[in-house]
Amino acid sequence: MITRILWKSGLWIRCYIIAIYFLMLAVTPAYAVDPIYEIKASYIYNFLQFVSFPEKMLQESQVNVCIVGENYFGNTLDQIDGAHTPQATIHIMYTGAFTGIESLLACNVLYLTQSEKNNTKAILHNLDTKKIFTIAEYSPFISLGGMVELYIRDDKVRFRINRALAKKSYFQISSQLLQLGIG
Amino acid sequence: MKRSPLVLCVLFFTSLASADPSPTINITGTSLNELMNLKITSLSRKEENLNQAAAAAYVLTGNEIKRMGVFQLAEALRYVPGVEVALTANNKWAISIRGFNGTASNKVLAMIDGRNIYSTFYGGVVWQEQDILIDDIDRIEIIRGPGGTVWGANAVNGVINIITKSAKYTQGAFVGGGVGTANNLVRARVGGKFGENTYSRAYIKISHQDPSSSTPYNDSSQMAQSGFRIDHYSSYGDITLSGDVYQGGIGSKLQGLAIQSPNAQAYDGHNLLFNWIYNSNSQRTHKILAYTDYAAINADGILFDHRTTNNIDYQVVQRFNPQEVTYGLGYRRVNDDIPVIAPYSFVPQQKVDRTYSTFIQDNIGFRNDTIHFIVGTKYEHNDYTGSEWQPSVRGSYAFDNSLLWGAWSRAVRVPTRLEEDLYVPPLFVGNRQLASEVANVTEIGWRKTWQQGVQFDATAYTSQYSHLVTIESNTDKNKMYGHVNGVELSPSFQIKPSWVIRFNYSFAVANIGVAENSIAKPQANEIEKTLPKNMSQIVSMWDVNDRWQLNTFVRYVGSVPAQHVASYVVADASVGFKQTKAVHWQVVARNLGQKHYEWGGLEAPKVGPSVALYVKVKL
Numbered sequence: 001m002i003t004r005i006l007w008k009s010g011l012w013i014r015c016y017i018i019a020i021y022f023l024m025l026a027v028t029p030a031y032a033v034d035p036i037y038e039i040k041a042s043y044i045y046n047f048l049q050f051v052s053f054p055e056k057m058l059q060e061s062q063v064n065v066c067i068v069g070e071n072y073f074g075n076t077l078d079q080i081d082g083a084h085t086p087q088a089t090i091h092i093m094y095t096g097a098f099t100g101i102e103s104l105l106a107c108n109v110l111y112l113t114q115s116e117k118n119n120t121k122a123i124l125h126n127l128d129t130k131k132i133f134t135i136a137e138y139s140p141f142i143s144l145g146g147m148v149e150l151y152i153r154d155d156k157v158r159f160r161i162n163r164a165l166a167k168k169s170y171f172q173i174s175s176q177l178l179q180l181g182i183g
Numbered sequence: 184m185k186r187s188p189l190v191l192c193v194l195f196f197t198s199l200a201s202a203d204p205s206p207t208i209n210i211t212g213t214s215l216n217e218l219m220n221l222k223i224t225s226l227s228r229k230e231e232n233l234n235q236a237a238a239a240a241y242v243l244t245g246n247e248i249k250r251m252g253v254f255q256l257a258e259a260l261r262y263v264p265g266v267e268v269a270l271t272a273n274n275k276w277a278i279s280i281r282g283f284n285g286t287a288s289n290k291v292l293a294m295i296d297g298r299n300i301y302s303t304f305y306g307g308v309v310w311q312e313q314d315i316l317i318d319d320i321d322r323i324e325i326i327r328g329p330g331g332t333v334w335g336a337n338a339v340n341g342v343i344n345i346i347t348k349s350a351k352y353t354q355g356a357f358v359g360g361g362v363g364t365a366n367n368l369v370r371a372r373v374g375g376k377f378g379e380n381t382y383s384r385a386y387i388k389i390s391h392q393d394p395s396s397s398t399p400y401n402d403s404s405q406m407a408q409s410g411f412r413i414d415h416y417s418s419y420g421d422i423t424l425s426g427d428v429y430q431g432g433i434g435s436k437l438q439g440l441a442i443q444s445p446n447a448q449a450y451d452g453h454n455l456l457f458n459w460i461y462n463s464n465s466q467r468t469h470k471i472l473a474y475t476d477y478a479a480i481n482a483d484g485i486l487f488d489h490r491t492t493n494n495i496d497y498q499v500v501q502r503f504n505p506q507e508v509t510y511g512l513g514y515r516r517v518n519d520d521i522p523v524i525a526p527y528s529f530v531p532q533q534k535v536d537r538t539y540s541t542f543i544q545d546n547i548g549f550r551n552d553t554i555h556f557i558v559g560t561k562y563e564h565n566d567y568t569g570s571e572w573q574p575s576v577r578g579s580y581a582f583d584n585s586l587l588w589g590a591w592s593r594a595v596r597v598p599t600r601l602e603e604d605l606y607v608p609p610l611f612v613g614n615r616q617l618a619s620e621v622a623n624v625t626e627i628g629w630r631k632t633w634q635q636g637v638q639f640d641a642t643a644y645t646s647q648y649s650h651l652v653t654i655e656s657n658t659d660k661n662k663m664y665g666h667v668n669g670v671e672l673s674p675s676f677q678i679k680p681s682w683v684i685r686f687n688y689s690f691a692v693a694n695i696g697v698a699e700n701s702i703a704k705p706q707a708n709e710i711e712k713t714l715p716k717n718m719s720q721i722v723s724m725w726d727v728n729d730r731w732q733l734n735t736f737v738r739y740v741g742s743v744p745a746q747h748v749a750s751y752v753v754a755d756a757s758v759g760f761k762q763t764k765a766v767h768w769q770v771v772a773r774n775l776g777q778k779h780y781e782w783g784g785l786e787a788p789k790v791g792p793s794v795a796l797y798v799k800v801k802l
Contacts, residue, residue: 035208042210042218079210154500154507154546155222155236158465176418180215180465 037073039157040137040150044111045080045090047148050177051133052087053108054170063088064106066095068123069113101126112136112146120144130169148181209352214416217349219462237557237577237588239265239327239628239642239671245320245348250724250734252757252771252797253317254366254390256345257310261755262720262736264687265327265642265671266341269743272786273395273402274433275448276310280327280341281646282667282693282714290339290596290622292330296347296425297472297496298456301337303517303536304488306599309480312450313345314408314429316370316386318359318799321348327671328644329624331573331594332559335513335540339594339622340646349423350374350382350414356802363771363795367391385411395788400447402786406431420461420469428453432481452478468500470511486527489520505548509559513540519600530606538565555579567603568619571595585631595619602652602659614658623647636677643670651695653703663707665695667714681726688719708745715741715750732759746783752776753790765801770794 048063063085067073071094081092095103098119104110110132112120117138124134124145134147141149142162147169149160161181166173208221241263248259257276261268267284269277279288289306292299295315300308323345330338354374361368372386387409394403410427434447456474463469473495480488498511515538521529544559560574575592598617605613628642644667651663669691676684693714695707719739726732736755742748753776760768771794778791 038208038210039218039221042208042213043215045211046213046215046218076210083211153502153548153552156219157221158219160465177215180219180462 034072036152036157038076041073041076041080043150043157043159044077044109044135045083047133047135047177048085048090048109050174051085052172053133057108057131057170058088059106061088062091063108064091064093065109065111066093066104066107067111067113068095068098068104069116070097072113098123104132107132109133110135112138112141114138120146129165131171133169133171212351214421216416216421216460216462219465220421220460220468237555237579237586237590237628238330239626239644241325241327241640241673243323243325245322247722247724248317248320248323250732250757250759251736251755252734252769252795254361254368254392254795255311256313256315256317256323259317259323260325260343261738262687262722263325264673264720265669265689265691265718266325267715267718267740269746269748269781270788270790271782271784272433273398273788274311274392274404275786277782278308278310278343280325281644281669282691283340283710284713289337289599290620291341291343292334292338293343293345294334295345296423296456297458298454298474298476299492299494299515300476302478302488302490303492303597303599304480304490304519304521305601306337306596308343309450309478311404311406311433311448312429312431312452312478312480314388314390314406314431315345315347315410315427316372316388316408318357318370318372319347319353319384319386319412321346321352327642328590328626329573329575329592329594329622332544332561332575332592333509333542335542335561335563335573336538336565336571336595336597336619339596339620347412347425350384350412351416353384353412354382357799358802359797359799361795361797363793365393365793366795368797380416381413382415383411383413385409397789398786400434400786402433402447402788404431404433420459423458424456426453426455447483449481450479452476466502470496470498470500472496472498485524487520487522491518492516505552507546507548508543509546510543511541514538515540521600521604526607528606529600529604531604534600534604536566538563540564553581565597567598567617568595571597571619583631584633585629587627587629589625589627591623591625594622594624596622598652610657612658614660617652617659618650618661620651620661621649638675638677640673640675641671644668648695653697653701653706655702660701662698662701663695663703663710664697665693665707665710667691667693683722683724685722686720687722688717690717692716710745712745713743715743717741717750730761732757734759740781743782746780746787748780748782751779751781753779767799769797769799771797 077092080090083090098116114137121144129145129147136146137150139149139151142160147162147165151158159181161178163178166178243259243263251259253259257268257278260266260278265280267279271277271286277284277286277288280291283290287305287307292301293308294300300313302309326342328341330342334342356373358371368390370388372384374384376382389407392404394401408427408429412425415422430451432449454474454476459471461469476492478490494515496511496513501508517536520533522532523529540561540563542559542561546555546557548555557577560572563571573594575590577590579586579588597619602617603613603615605611624644624646626642626644630640632638646667649664650661652659653662669689671689673685673687678684691714693711695710697703697707718741721737723735734757739752740750742750753774755773757769757771762768773793774790775792778789780787781790
């Protein structure tokens, strides 16, 4: 009915302008989590279903997943925090930007977000990538010695696995995952 | 400015609506195979900042469609920029993109899960018989502009791709109903799981639409549809099997297929579809789509069309950085039988048409994927016009959260059974020598996303047509040509995570002419004057809190002189209320504003306000 009143009083055009002006003012930098990060969260969860660590590397049957760098996930990862892998319970830790190797000692899995691109070498050189499962959401990562690289292609999030490193690592990666991650 | 109108405006726009804050995918319940095939664009309107699509693509999500509270598919398309939707009779629709609208809008291709629903009998989609369960829709992808290179013939002005949810995401059961001043509806769905990786669902939907009071006919309509879907996920890929059966009609009491009321219709049909997507490794995806579809229409008790389509497509996506090559093969066979009451007839009455096709498209990325170059062509051989090539060249450049793209494409519309084989001597004899209608379309577009949740999407196009079909003194010929030029804009504002507002605006002008020896000048004029120059929409979706939703939709459609339709502005609004986790209510008010016609002719109803109340109970 309001539309009718507006229409009758010939205010449509003015109302449009007011609306746009009003919207410009009202726009705030708050926005929901990018669905890409929901997909990436789901990838992390899926990868962990296919990787098994030597028991002694996991404390209290817990696999510690460290998110290194700026957290673009919002609270999306809450959904996998406490979820199970065939072997253990997932525990998510946010370590913030890389400052030194000390803060990463408890990690079984490292996920490097875009903000860490310039720290890649420093991180990989100071860690044993045969013991820690490393994932980055940017390239180059595998060529620098990382395990999994997520990338976007043709409107889809895809991944590559470092097969050479997978052969040498202490954890076991199921052949299904390796096959899907050729490239 | 006086205070009162300002306050009204502010109240109105604050009362408007938004993005669902709940996750768009099931994070712990989506397999790797699914993740690898999940299109980012189909997940949300945030697509543009990463969407590489060098085309005017628009996605209506299932969530948005639910918010609209629509009874039927056709109504959901009213709020897509550049799409013309008009109610030509009670529950009969004319839907087109970039002009040439009509009860046979023969330049837009539509598909449900890849199943072609374009009728090769008359050219167009019988929208009222596509009465799928709205709750099952995952998304509708609307591509304005040609899609012939991938989808083949008749995707001249656009493609409407309706995609339903995997049965994995429709687990549990619900019953629902709707009572309205013009329609009633009951629907139910049940979902199940077999073993580890197999999911299923079945649904039924029965709807009734009261006769419109403004036409001299009894044009009430009823429809019943039921169907199922099974999805299986394994290391052999994702397999889908689905099917539907339906029966319905418009007009006075339908007794079997014998109907009396003028302009009445009865229809029934069924379909079965099999789809298999398999990643042999991360660089190669195979897809097989096979379906059979039977559709029958009884129009006025005079014309009967029985049509069986059998189709198989095989497609491979092969990636080798920085290229991605997609290629495929397809075969379609249509058997029809068109008995007609004298003096009309179709010669031959029964026919088998075969179409063989193959296509290849290469997407090459340069400079870290910021520049894309996409070239491809489809080759099709059909029984009407023989060989048809439908090439396209697209390019895009991504910078600063923007994408600039351009495309040139050629697309064709193949003549229909009606145009070739209608036989009413001496008045009219169809023309077997008709050529395909051809369009050469050039488009440019720009999309940008700003940090503050503001997006802008703009497209400009020029479509050059030749060999358009005309009706001459006693047959049809390819004697019309012309062009349509237009602009489409859609800015969108994510005001809060729970509130989105979108504006759509489109402008188009058609200029159509005929050959000197043609008598079809009035037909050309009609095409020019059936295209509304300006169309605009405002969509606001707002989650007020966890329980309440308020969605407002306003549309303006410019005048359509050929149909004696004056311009109009109307609004739709819906209020959603989650009483408990299991019980959801929705009140939908539709066509608020002045009563108006959307189409000409005696059949066209005057569209006025209606209200409906829906309830959905999860069991």
